[in-house]
Amino acid sequence: MFKLRTSKYRHVFCDQPKQEQLHTDFRLSTSTGEQQYVKASTKYWATALAGGGGPVLVGRHDRPGRFENGTSQIVQGHTGSVLDMEFSPFDDSMMATASEDTTIKIWSIPEDWEPTDESGMAKQGDDLKDSMLDLEGHAKKVQLLRYHPTASNTLLSCSADLSIKVWDVEASECVNTYRDLPDLAQDIIWDVRGDNFAASCKDKAIRLMDGRTCSETGKIETAHGGSKSMKLQYMGESGKLLSTGASKQSGREIKVWDLKNLSKPLHTEAVDTASGALIPLYDQDTAVLYLCGKGDGIIRIYEFEDKDPFIHKLNDGFRSTTPGKGYCMTPKRGLDIMGCETARIMKITNTSGLHPLQFIVPRKSDAFQDDIFPDCPAPVPAHSCAEWIGGSTKLPVTMSLDPKNNGGAKAAPKKTFMTVPQLKKECDELKKRVEYLEGKLKDSGISY
Numbered sequence: 001m002f003k004l005r006t007s008k009y010r011h012v013f014c015d016q017p018k019q020e021q022l023h024t025d026f027r028l029s030t031s032t033g034e035q036q037y038v039k040a041s042t043k044y045w046a047t048a049l050a051g052g053g054g055p056v057l058v059g060r061h062d063r064p065g066r067f068e069n070g071t072s073q074i075v076q077g078h079t080g081s082v083l084d085m086e087f088s089p090f091d092d093s094m095m096a097t098a099s100e101d102t103t104i105k106i107w108s109i110p111e112d113w114e115p116t117d118e119s120g121m122a123k124q125g126d127d128l129k130d131s132m133l134d135l136e137g138h139a140k141k142v143q144l145l146r147y148h149p150t151a152s153n154t155l156l157s158c159s160a161d162l163s164i165k166v167w168d169v170e171a172s173e174c175v176n177t178y179r180d181l182p183d184l185a186q187d188i189i190w191d192v193r194g195d196n197f198a199a200s201c202k203d204k205a206i207r208l209m210d211g212r213t214c215s216e217t218g219k220i221e222t223a224h225g226g227s228k229s230m231k232l233q234y235m236g237e238s239g240k241l242l243s244t245g246a247s248k249q250s251g252r253e254i255k256v257w258d259l260k261n262l263s264k265p266l267h268t269e270a271v272d273t274a275s276g277a278l279i280p281l282y283d284q285d286t287a288v289l290y291l292c293g294k295g296d297g298i299i300r301i302y303e304f305e306d307k308d309p310f311i312h313k314l315n316d317g318f319r320s321t322t323p324g325k326g327y328c329m330t331p332k333r334g335l336d337i338m339g340c341e342t343a344r345i346m347k348i349t350n351t352s353g354l355h356p357l358q359f360i361v362p363r364k365s366d367a368f369q370d371d372i373f374p375d376c377p378a379p380v381p382a383h384s385c386a387e388w389i390g391g392s393t394k395l396p397v398t399m400s401l402d403p404k405n406n407g408g409a410k411a412a413p414k415k416t417f418m419t420v421p422q423l424k425k426e427c428d429e430l431k432k433r434v435e436y437l438e439g440k441l442k443d444s445g446i447s448y
Helices: 385-389 420-443
Strands: 044-048 056-060 082-088 091-099 103-108 133-136 142-147 154-159 164-168 173-178 185-190 196-201 206-210 216-220 231-234 240-246 252-258 267-272 278-283 288-293 298-304 311-319 326-329 341-348 354-360
Touching: 044 082, 044 091, 082 142, 091 142, 103 142, 142 185, 154 185, 164 385, 185 231, 196 231, 196 240, 206 240, 231 278, 240 278, 252 278, 278 326, 278 341, 288 311, 288 341
Parallel strands: none
Antiparallel strands: 044 056, 082 091, 091 103, 103 133, 142 154, 154 164, 164 173, 185 196, 196 206, 206 216, 231 240, 240 252, 252 267, 278 288, 288 298, 298 311, 326 341, 341 354
């Protein structure tokens, strides 16, 4: 007997954002690579700009409008172009940047940060030039960054020196390094607990690593036959890995792998024959996959189910005539929950700025819809970097999205680091104080 498959997210839709909702008038960096070109926290979004010193535009979600070069505030401190950015999952204002100058910088965006005002016009302000700290250790340009999903101040990076490093940001040191990549990495991704990470490479292989030791625990020799870039996603705690790439005939495809048996894929789904790399954005809470393509105007929507055929197409998705250069998801805590917004994808374009795409499940009731809003990751680390390295393994701390519960979990205390200029200034003041006190002792005839 034929049975129609049902889904709570079957009718999810997204309208083209209006002009007043866009962030516009900025010129993107010409540096290309495997990065997503845009990243977002619940409060800010960031993208690399064209210009010397690796400028980064950090905009606010609640301040759409026109950016003006030379007037609007920017983040600038590298000596080379910025290739990737990453916001901490536990601090909306903490951002890491990776650059061609081989360094990683950690920034704290000030509370009064406003590149544009309430009317959408450029606002005069001071640029942020002093990073909280620098992570140095890669020998060539740093390509990609990924913050740990459960441990505080833990960062994963990969570089053109063919290495992958795990960093303890708080201690400003490298915890471990994987040095056996035969070619440039195309993607790196943590699993849901952060115990392991996976890396795709230009040699068409996918390597699974132990997050603490950076030792290889598994390998898919030829994940996709084509030469297009491969992107990865762990599918929650199902023990499955999803990869996107191209077949030998250059057709784009999705594959689902069982982490216990990597000899062959559980399922292969053909997508189309377009040329851009596919970026899979997966919502771990709702098991909905948003499949975006670089250079595409369409976002396809699938639902993951832990049984054959594993992925089900929900509807026709979002269609636009404006091609996207890069995409990222906004954390659930930043969505319009009472408006039934289940996902927001930030789409960066070459010519028309940044488009916030709001995916909404239509509901008649004005009450909180708990069936489409399961608990989501809270801005609270499950453990510290030292505890995680010591063997602690935990799922992300979760919180309710019901506004009546006020979010269900309090944010972690904001970590403050002192910048090098701040430390120098403090040292100079202390030296002057010591000299003053020594003079007083001398004047009083007291030896010391």
